[in-house]
Amino acid sequence: MFKKYLLYGFLGxxxxxxxxxxxxxxxxxxxxxxxxxxxxxxxxxxGSVAIIMVVGLVLRSHFPRQDKFFQPGTLPGxxxxxxxxxxxxxxxxxxxxxxxxxxxxxxxxLFGIYIGVIFYRKIxxxxxxxxxxxxxxx
Amino acid sequence: xxxxxxxxxxxxxxxxTVFYSLFTGKPLGVSGSWLSxxxxxxxxxxxxxxxxxxxxxxxxxxxxxxxxMAEFGEDFAQDEFSTxxxxxxxxxxxxxxxxxxxxxxxxxxxxxHAFFLGSMFLGSYLAxxxxxxxxLSLELSAMHARIFENTGEAWIALFFGGMMVGFxxxxxxxxxxxxxxxxxxxxxxxxxxxTAVFFGSGTALTLLMNFRL
Numbered sequence: 001m002f003k004k005y006l007l008y009g010f011l012g013x014x015x016x017x018x019x020x021x022x023x024x025x026x027x028x029x030x031x032x033x034x035x036x037x038x039x040x041x042x043x044x045x046x047g048s049v050a051i052i053m054v055v056g057l058v059l060r061s062h063f064p065r066q067d068k069f070f071q072p073g074t075l076p077g078x079x080x081x082x083x084x085x086x087x088x089x090x091x092x093x094x095x096x097x098x099x100x101x102x103x104x105x106x107x108x109x110l111f112g113i114y115i116g117v118i119f120y121r122k123i124x125x126x127x128x129x130x131x132x133x134x135x136x137x138x
Numbered sequence: 139x140x141x142x143x144x145x146x147x148x149x150x151x152x153x154x155t156v157f158y159s160l161f162t163g164k165p166l167g168v169s170g171s172w173l174s175x176x177x178x179x180x181x182x183x184x185x186x187x188x189x190x191x192x193x194x195x196x197x198x199x200x201x202x203x204x205x206x207m208a209e210f211g212e213d214f215a216q217d218e219f220s221t222x223x224x225x226x227x228x229x230x231x232x233x234x235x236x237x238x239x240x241x242x243x244x245x246x247x248x249x250x251h252a253f254f255l256g257s258m259f260l261g262s263y264l265a266x267x268x269x270x271x272x273x274l275s276l277e278l279s280a281m282h283a284r285i286f287e288n289t290g291e292a293w294i295a296l297f298f299g300g301m302m303v304g305f306x307x308x309x310x311x312x313x314x315x316x317x318x319x320x321x322x323x324x325x326x327x328x329x330x331x332x333t334a335v336f337f338g339s340g341t342a343l344t345l346l347m348n349f350r351l
Contacts, residue, residue: 004246008254011158016261018150023141025262027279034337034344040144045318047148048155052323055156066165066320068312070328077309078317078332082339084302086347087295089278091314092307093168095300096255100262102274108293112300117176119301120308132311 016097025097027089034086071130088112139271155319167316169307171251178248188245285347310336 022044023029033041056063085091088109090098095113098106124132142150158166191198206214266272277283278292286292307313310332312321317336321329 012257013261016258020265043144044147051152073309078335081306082336087299096258109300113304116301116304
Protein backbone atom coordinates (compact mmCIF):
# COMPACT_ATOMS: atom_id res chain seq x y z
CA MET A 1 0.00 0.00 0.00
CA PHE A 2 2.92 2.36 0.71
CA LYS A 3 4.02 1.94 -2.93
CA LYS A 4 0.58 3.01 -4.05
CA TYR A 5 0.77 6.21 -2.00
CA LEU A 6 4.23 6.84 -3.41
CA LEU A 7 3.05 6.28 -6.99
CA TYR A 8 -0.09 8.41 -6.73
CA GLY A 9 1.81 11.07 -4.79
CA PHE A 10 4.42 11.28 -7.55
CA LEU A 11 1.75 11.34 -10.26
CA GLY A 12 -0.28 14.00 -8.44
CA UNK A 13 2.76 16.21 -7.90
CA UNK A 14 3.77 15.86 -11.56
CA UNK A 15 0.26 16.64 -12.75
CA UNK A 16 0.02 19.72 -10.51
CA UNK A 17 3.40 20.96 -11.72
CA UNK A 18 2.55 20.43 -15.40
CA UNK A 19 -0.90 22.02 -15.19
CA UNK A 20 0.54 25.04 -13.36
CA UNK A 21 3.32 25.50 -15.92
CA UNK A 22 0.84 25.24 -18.80
CA UNK A 23 -1.38 27.86 -17.18
CA UNK A 24 -4.53 25.76 -17.11
CA UNK A 25 -5.37 27.00 -13.62
CA UNK A 26 -5.04 30.68 -14.50
CA UNK A 27 -8.50 32.17 -14.78
CA UNK A 28 -7.32 34.81 -17.26
CA UNK A 29 -5.90 32.12 -19.56
CA UNK A 30 -9.12 30.07 -19.34
CA UNK A 31 -11.14 33.21 -20.08
CA UNK A 32 -8.97 33.97 -23.14
CA UNK A 33 -9.38 30.37 -24.33
CA UNK A 34 -13.16 30.40 -24.05
CA UNK A 35 -13.42 33.86 -25.62
CA UNK A 36 -11.18 32.76 -28.55
CA UNK A 37 -8.69 35.53 -27.73
CA UNK A 38 -5.79 33.07 -27.43
CA UNK A 39 -5.61 29.59 -28.96
CA UNK A 40 -2.60 28.38 -26.91
CA UNK A 41 -4.71 26.39 -24.42
CA UNK A 42 -6.86 24.81 -27.15
CA UNK A 43 -3.74 23.77 -29.02
CA UNK A 44 -2.19 22.36 -25.83
CA UNK A 45 -5.31 20.34 -25.14
CA UNK A 46 -5.68 19.11 -28.72
CA GLY A 47 -1.96 18.31 -28.93
CA SER A 48 -2.15 16.26 -25.72
CA VAL A 49 -5.13 14.30 -27.05
CA ALA A 50 -3.23 13.60 -30.29
CA ILE A 51 -0.18 12.32 -28.38
CA ILE A 52 -2.29 10.08 -26.12
CA MET A 53 -4.12 8.76 -29.19
CA VAL A 54 -0.93 7.86 -31.07
CA VAL A 55 0.83 6.30 -28.05
CA GLY A 56 -2.39 4.52 -27.11
CA LEU A 57 -2.56 2.97 -30.60
CA VAL A 58 1.09 1.90 -30.50
CA LEU A 59 0.76 0.39 -27.02
CA ARG A 60 -2.85 -0.69 -27.37
CA SER A 61 -2.35 -4.07 -25.72
CA HIS A 62 -0.99 -2.36 -22.57
CA PHE A 63 -3.23 0.66 -22.61
CA PRO A 64 -6.35 0.62 -20.37
CA ARG A 65 -9.62 1.34 -22.15
CA GLN A 66 -11.76 4.23 -20.95
CA ASP A 67 -15.26 3.07 -20.04
CA LYS A 68 -17.49 5.90 -21.24
CA PHE A 69 -20.93 5.67 -22.76
CA PHE A 70 -23.98 7.78 -23.40
CA GLN A 71 -26.31 8.03 -20.43
CA PRO A 72 -29.10 10.49 -19.64
CA GLY A 73 -26.75 12.73 -17.63
CA THR A 74 -24.04 13.11 -20.29
CA LEU A 75 -25.51 16.21 -21.97
CA PRO A 76 -26.91 18.18 -18.97
CA GLY A 77 -23.96 17.26 -16.78
CA UNK A 78 -21.41 18.38 -19.36
CA UNK A 79 -23.28 21.63 -19.90
CA UNK A 80 -23.37 22.35 -16.17
CA UNK A 81 -19.68 21.56 -15.86
CA UNK A 82 -18.87 23.98 -18.70
CA UNK A 83 -20.78 26.79 -16.95
CA UNK A 84 -18.99 26.04 -13.68
CA UNK A 85 -15.61 25.97 -15.41
CA UNK A 86 -16.28 29.40 -16.98
CA UNK A 87 -17.17 30.89 -13.58
CA UNK A 88 -14.39 29.32 -11.49
CA UNK A 89 -11.65 28.63 -14.04
CA UNK A 90 -11.36 25.24 -12.40
CA UNK A 91 -12.17 21.62 -13.08
CA UNK A 92 -11.93 18.93 -10.39
CA UNK A 93 -8.12 18.87 -10.65
CA UNK A 94 -7.39 22.53 -11.38
CA UNK A 95 -8.84 23.71 -8.08
CA UNK A 96 -5.87 22.12 -6.29
CA UNK A 97 -3.51 23.81 -8.72
CA UNK A 98 -5.12 27.19 -8.01
CA UNK A 99 -4.76 26.58 -4.28
CA UNK A 100 -1.11 25.61 -4.73
CA UNK A 101 -0.54 28.94 -6.48
CA UNK A 102 -1.83 30.76 -3.42
CA UNK A 103 -5.28 31.68 -4.78
CA UNK A 104 -7.22 31.81 -1.51
CA UNK A 105 -10.71 32.22 -3.12
CA UNK A 106 -10.28 28.74 -4.66
CA UNK A 107 -11.17 27.42 -1.18
CA UNK A 108 -14.77 28.35 -2.05
CA UNK A 109 -14.50 26.41 -5.33
CA LEU A 110 -13.10 23.39 -3.49
CA PHE A 111 -15.91 23.52 -0.97
CA GLY A 112 -18.47 23.96 -3.77
CA ILE A 113 -17.14 20.98 -5.75
CA TYR A 114 -17.31 18.75 -2.69
CA ILE A 115 -20.89 19.81 -1.92
CA GLY A 116 -21.80 19.37 -5.60
CA VAL A 117 -20.38 15.83 -5.71
CA ILE A 118 -22.16 14.82 -2.48
CA PHE A 119 -25.41 16.47 -3.62
CA TYR A 120 -25.34 14.65 -6.95
CA ARG A 121 -24.61 11.27 -5.31
CA LYS A 122 -27.61 11.77 -3.01
CA ILE A 123 -29.96 12.72 -5.86
CA UNK A 124 -28.58 9.96 -8.06
CA UNK A 125 -28.96 7.18 -5.52
CA UNK A 126 -32.49 8.28 -4.62
CA UNK A 127 -34.05 9.35 -7.93
CA UNK A 128 -31.87 8.84 -11.01
CA UNK A 129 -30.03 5.55 -10.47
CA UNK A 130 -28.66 5.13 -14.00
CA UNK A 131 -25.09 4.00 -14.57
CA UNK A 132 -22.91 7.10 -15.09
CA UNK A 133 -19.71 5.06 -15.56
CA UNK A 134 -17.63 7.59 -13.63
CA UNK A 135 -13.98 6.83 -14.16
CA UNK A 136 -11.30 5.34 -11.98
CA UNK A 137 -13.44 5.16 -8.84
CA UNK A 138 -12.28 1.85 -7.37
CA UNK B 139 4.30 33.18 -14.47
CA UNK B 140 5.63 32.64 -17.96
CA UNK B 141 3.78 29.64 -19.30
CA UNK B 142 5.04 26.89 -21.55
CA UNK B 143 4.41 27.19 -25.28
CA UNK B 144 1.52 25.03 -26.50
CA UNK B 145 3.69 22.24 -27.91
CA UNK B 146 5.79 21.84 -24.74
CA UNK B 147 2.55 21.78 -22.72
CA UNK B 148 0.99 19.24 -25.10
CA UNK B 149 4.02 16.94 -24.88
CA UNK B 150 4.15 17.20 -21.06
CA UNK B 151 0.41 16.66 -20.53
CA UNK B 152 0.12 14.00 -23.22
CA UNK B 153 3.00 11.90 -21.92
CA UNK B 154 1.93 12.42 -18.32
CA THR B 155 -1.50 10.95 -19.18
CA VAL B 156 0.17 8.03 -20.94
CA PHE B 157 2.45 7.32 -17.96
CA TYR B 158 -0.46 7.61 -15.55
CA SER B 159 -2.41 4.99 -17.54
CA LEU B 160 0.54 2.63 -17.86
CA PHE B 161 1.66 2.85 -14.22
CA THR B 162 -1.77 2.67 -12.58
CA GLY B 163 -3.44 0.42 -15.18
CA LYS B 164 -6.35 2.88 -15.29
CA PRO B 165 -7.19 5.77 -17.60
CA LEU B 166 -6.75 9.22 -16.06
CA GLY B 167 -9.98 10.51 -14.51
CA VAL B 168 -9.95 13.00 -11.66
CA SER B 169 -13.73 13.10 -11.13
CA GLY B 170 -13.44 9.41 -10.21
CA SER B 171 -11.06 10.36 -7.39
CA TRP B 172 -13.63 12.85 -6.11
CA LEU B 173 -16.29 10.17 -6.29
CA SER B 174 -14.10 7.80 -4.34
CA UNK B 175 -13.75 10.39 -1.57
CA UNK B 176 -17.48 11.14 -1.60
CA UNK B 177 -18.39 7.49 -1.09
CA UNK B 178 -15.51 6.64 1.23
CA UNK B 179 -17.88 4.78 3.56
CA UNK B 180 -18.37 2.15 0.81
CA UNK B 181 -14.65 1.31 0.82
CA UNK B 182 -15.01 -1.33 3.55
CA UNK B 183 -17.80 -3.13 1.63
CA UNK B 184 -15.87 -2.97 -1.63
CA UNK B 185 -12.69 -4.26 -0.02
CA UNK B 186 -14.55 -7.15 1.67
CA UNK B 187 -16.23 -8.09 -1.65
CA UNK B 188 -12.93 -8.14 -3.52
CA UNK B 189 -11.29 -10.23 -0.80
CA UNK B 190 -14.20 -12.70 -0.89
CA UNK B 191 -14.01 -12.97 -4.67
CA UNK B 192 -10.26 -13.49 -4.55
CA UNK B 193 -10.60 -16.15 -1.83
CA UNK B 194 -13.50 -18.11 -3.31
CA UNK B 195 -15.04 -17.01 -6.63
CA UNK B 196 -17.79 -19.64 -6.26
CA UNK B 197 -19.08 -17.98 -3.10
CA UNK B 198 -19.92 -14.81 -5.04
CA UNK B 199 -21.30 -16.85 -7.95
CA UNK B 200 -23.64 -18.81 -5.72
CA UNK B 201 -24.78 -15.60 -4.03
CA UNK B 202 -25.47 -14.01 -7.42
CA UNK B 203 -27.30 -17.12 -8.61
CA UNK B 204 -29.44 -17.19 -5.46
CA UNK B 205 -30.32 -13.52 -5.99
CA UNK B 206 -31.12 -14.14 -9.67
CA MET B 207 -33.44 -17.00 -8.71
CA ALA B 208 -35.09 -14.91 -6.00
CA GLU B 209 -35.66 -12.06 -8.48
CA PHE B 210 -36.60 -13.91 -11.67
CA GLY B 211 -37.53 -17.41 -10.51
CA GLU B 212 -35.76 -20.75 -10.72
CA ASP B 213 -37.01 -21.50 -14.24
CA PHE B 214 -35.34 -18.41 -15.65
CA ALA B 215 -31.97 -19.31 -14.13
CA GLN B 216 -32.22 -22.86 -15.44
CA ASP B 217 -33.20 -21.73 -18.94
CA GLU B 218 -30.50 -19.11 -19.12
CA PHE B 219 -27.53 -20.77 -17.51
CA SER B 220 -27.91 -24.55 -17.47
CA THR B 221 -25.75 -26.17 -20.14
CA UNK B 222 -27.12 -29.69 -19.70
CA UNK B 223 -30.60 -29.85 -21.25
CA UNK B 224 -31.28 -33.36 -19.88
CA UNK B 225 -30.92 -32.12 -16.29
CA UNK B 226 -33.13 -29.04 -16.38
CA UNK B 227 -34.52 -29.84 -12.96
CA UNK B 228 -31.14 -30.40 -11.36
CA UNK B 229 -29.52 -27.07 -11.89
CA UNK B 230 -25.83 -26.98 -11.05
CA UNK B 231 -24.31 -23.51 -10.64
CA UNK B 232 -20.79 -24.86 -11.17
CA UNK B 233 -21.53 -25.06 -14.91
CA UNK B 234 -21.68 -21.27 -15.06
CA UNK B 235 -18.39 -19.72 -16.08
CA UNK B 236 -17.04 -16.77 -14.16
CA UNK B 237 -15.02 -14.46 -16.33
CA UNK B 238 -13.56 -12.62 -13.31
CA UNK B 239 -12.21 -15.77 -11.66
CA UNK B 240 -8.46 -15.59 -11.30
CA UNK B 241 -8.34 -11.99 -12.43
CA UNK B 242 -6.31 -9.58 -10.33
CA UNK B 243 -8.80 -7.20 -8.80
CA UNK B 244 -7.29 -3.88 -7.92
CA UNK B 245 -8.58 -1.72 -5.13
CA UNK B 246 -7.46 1.84 -4.54
CA UNK B 247 -8.73 3.23 -1.23
CA UNK B 248 -10.18 6.72 -1.02
CA UNK B 249 -7.21 7.85 1.05
CA UNK B 250 -4.91 7.20 -1.94
CA HIS B 251 -7.23 9.24 -4.17
CA ALA B 252 -7.21 12.05 -1.58
CA PHE B 253 -3.42 11.85 -1.47
CA PHE B 254 -3.31 12.07 -5.28
CA LEU B 255 -5.46 15.22 -5.27
CA GLY B 256 -3.48 16.75 -2.40
CA SER B 257 -0.23 16.07 -4.26
CA MET B 258 -1.47 18.29 -7.09
CA PHE B 259 -1.47 21.13 -4.58
CA LEU B 260 2.18 20.36 -3.83
CA GLY B 261 3.11 20.15 -7.53
CA SER B 262 1.51 23.49 -8.26
CA TYR B 263 3.18 25.06 -5.20
CA LEU B 264 6.57 23.77 -6.41
CA ALA B 265 5.90 25.18 -9.90
CA UNK B 266 5.15 28.60 -8.40
CA UNK B 267 8.27 28.46 -6.24
CA UNK B 268 10.43 27.39 -9.18
CA UNK B 269 9.47 30.52 -11.10
CA UNK B 270 9.72 32.69 -7.99
CA UNK B 271 6.16 33.90 -8.37
CA UNK B 272 4.38 32.38 -5.41
CA UNK B 273 2.16 34.80 -3.53
CA LEU B 274 -1.02 34.57 -1.53
CA SER B 275 -3.87 36.37 -3.23
CA LEU B 276 -7.44 37.23 -2.25
CA GLU B 277 -8.35 37.58 -5.93
CA LEU B 278 -8.53 34.70 -8.40
CA SER B 279 -7.26 36.93 -11.22
CA ALA B 280 -7.55 40.44 -12.62
CA MET B 281 -10.22 39.36 -15.12
CA HIS B 282 -12.22 37.53 -12.45
CA ALA B 283 -12.15 40.70 -10.32
CA ARG B 284 -13.47 42.70 -13.27
CA ILE B 285 -16.33 40.27 -13.91
CA PHE B 286 -17.29 39.92 -10.24
CA GLU B 287 -16.83 43.42 -8.93
CA ASN B 288 -16.80 42.86 -5.19
CA THR B 289 -15.12 40.13 -3.19
CA GLY B 290 -18.33 38.77 -1.66
CA GLU B 291 -19.95 38.38 -5.07
CA ALA B 292 -16.83 36.65 -6.41
CA TRP B 293 -16.64 34.20 -3.53
CA ILE B 294 -20.34 33.31 -3.77
CA ALA B 295 -19.94 32.83 -7.54
CA LEU B 296 -16.98 30.53 -6.92
CA PHE B 297 -18.96 28.46 -4.45
CA PHE B 298 -21.91 27.98 -6.81
CA GLY B 299 -19.58 27.57 -9.78
CA GLY B 300 -17.76 24.86 -7.84
CA MET B 301 -21.08 23.17 -7.14
CA MET B 302 -21.83 23.18 -10.87
CA VAL B 303 -18.42 21.63 -11.54
CA GLY B 304 -18.88 18.92 -8.89
CA PHE B 305 -22.49 18.16 -9.77
CA UNK B 306 -21.92 18.38 -13.52
CA UNK B 307 -18.85 16.15 -13.70
CA UNK B 308 -20.54 13.44 -11.63
CA UNK B 309 -23.66 13.67 -13.75
CA UNK B 310 -21.69 13.56 -17.00
CA UNK B 311 -19.57 10.67 -15.72
CA UNK B 312 -16.27 12.44 -16.32
CA UNK B 313 -14.43 15.74 -16.57
CA UNK B 314 -11.64 17.35 -18.57
CA UNK B 315 -9.30 14.45 -17.87
CA UNK B 316 -11.70 11.49 -18.09
CA UNK B 317 -13.81 12.63 -21.05
CA UNK B 318 -11.52 15.30 -22.50
CA UNK B 319 -8.10 13.64 -22.49
CA UNK B 320 -8.58 9.89 -22.03
CA UNK B 321 -12.01 9.54 -23.68
CA UNK B 322 -11.36 11.79 -26.70
CA UNK B 323 -8.01 10.08 -27.34
CA UNK B 324 -9.89 6.79 -27.68
CA UNK B 325 -12.54 8.47 -29.88
CA UNK B 326 -15.36 7.40 -27.56
CA UNK B 327 -18.54 9.08 -28.90
CA UNK B 328 -19.90 10.00 -25.44
CA UNK B 329 -16.58 11.63 -24.51
CA UNK B 330 -16.37 13.54 -27.79
CA UNK B 331 -19.88 14.87 -27.27
CA UNK B 332 -19.30 15.67 -23.61
CA THR B 333 -16.09 17.56 -24.41
CA ALA B 334 -17.77 19.53 -27.19
CA VAL B 335 -20.65 20.42 -24.83
CA PHE B 336 -18.56 21.55 -21.87
CA PHE B 337 -16.26 23.59 -24.11
CA GLY B 338 -19.37 25.01 -25.84
CA SER B 339 -21.22 25.96 -22.66
CA GLY B 340 -18.03 27.38 -21.13
CA THR B 341 -17.52 29.50 -24.23
CA ALA B 342 -21.14 30.72 -24.26
CA LEU B 343 -21.08 31.82 -20.61
CA THR B 344 -17.64 33.42 -20.93
CA LEU B 345 -18.72 35.45 -23.96
CA LEU B 346 -21.83 36.53 -22.05
CA MET B 347 -19.84 37.53 -18.95
CA ASN B 348 -17.24 39.39 -21.01
CA PHE B 349 -19.97 41.16 -23.00
CA ARG B 350 -21.25 42.77 -19.78
CA LEU B 351 -17.90 44.47 -19.11
